[in-house]
Amino acid sequence: MTNSLDIDLPPLRIPDTVIETDAGKIVLPGQAIEAKTVTIDPAKVGACMEAARRAASGAYAPYSGFHVGAAVVMADDPAQEIRSGVNVENGSYGLTVCAERSCISTAVTVGFRTIRYLAVSAPASLDGPLSGRMPCGACRQVIQEFSGNAGAPEETLVFVDTADPDVLGAVFDVPRLLAHGFSFDGPRD
Numbered sequence: 001m002t003n004s005l006d007i008d009l010p011p012l013r014i015p016d017t018v019i020e021t022d023a024g025k026i027v028l029p030g031q032a033i034e035a036k037t038v039t040i041d042p043a044k045v046g047a048c049m050e051a052a053r054r055a056a057s058g059a060y061a062p063y064s065g066f067h068v069g070a071a072v073v074m075a076d077d078p079a080q081e082i083r084s085g086v087n088v089e090n091g092s093y094g095l096t097v098c099a100e101r102s103c104i105s106t107a108v109t110v111g112f113r114t115i116r117y118l119a120v121s122a123p124a125s126l127d128g129p130l131s132g133r134m135p136c137g138a139c140r141q142v143i144q145e146f147s148g149n150a151g152a153p154e155e156t157l158v159f160v161d162t163a164d165p166d167v168l169g170a171v172f173d174v175p176r177l178l179a180h181g182f183s184f185d186g187p188r189d
Contacts, residue, residue: 055084070099074112121161
C-alpha cells in the first residue's frame with residue numbers, strides 16, 4: 001500500500017528591477033511562482049534517494065574527485081522502477097556526462113518520457129551549501145525537457161541530498177529549479 005503525502009511548496013515572488021544607465025535601461029527579470037501543493041510517495045522518494053547515494057560510489061571522477069549519483073522514477077513507467085546513473089568524467093571535461101543526464105538517458109532509452117522523481121546525491125559536498133550539489137544548467141534543461149506538466153497530479157519533483165540522513169532531500173519543482181528555462185514552442189518534426 002502506498003502512503004502519499006501532500007506537501008506545500010511556498011510562493012516565490014521576486015519583482016523586476018530596472019536599472020537606468022546613460023545608454024538605456026537594463027532589466028533584471030523577476031519571477032513569480034505561485035504556491036502549490038504536490039503529492040509525493042515518501043517511501044518511493046526515500047528509495048530513490050538511497051539509490052542515488054549508493055550510485056555515487058560508482059562514479060568515474062578521476063579528475064575532480066567529485067562523485068555524484070542520481071536516480072529517477074518515471075511517471076509513465078507502470079512499474080515505477082528506479083534507474084540510477086553516475087557522473088562519468090573525461091579528460092577534456094566538456095565530454096563529461098553528469099549523473100542526472102545519465103539516469104534520465106537510461107530511462108528514455110527504454111521508452112519513458114516523463115520524470116516523476118529525480119534524486120541527486122553528491123556526498124563530498126554534503127557539509128557545504130546546497131548550491132554545491134545542485135544540478136548544473138545542462139542537467140536542469142534536460143530535466144525540464146522530460147518534466148511533467150506543471151500542476152499535473154504527478155508533477156516532476158527533484159530531491160537534492162542534504163547532510164541529514166533522516167531528510168529525504170531538499171525538494172524543487174521545475175519552475176523553482178530552472179527559472180526562465182528555454183522551451184521551444186515552434187514546429188516539431
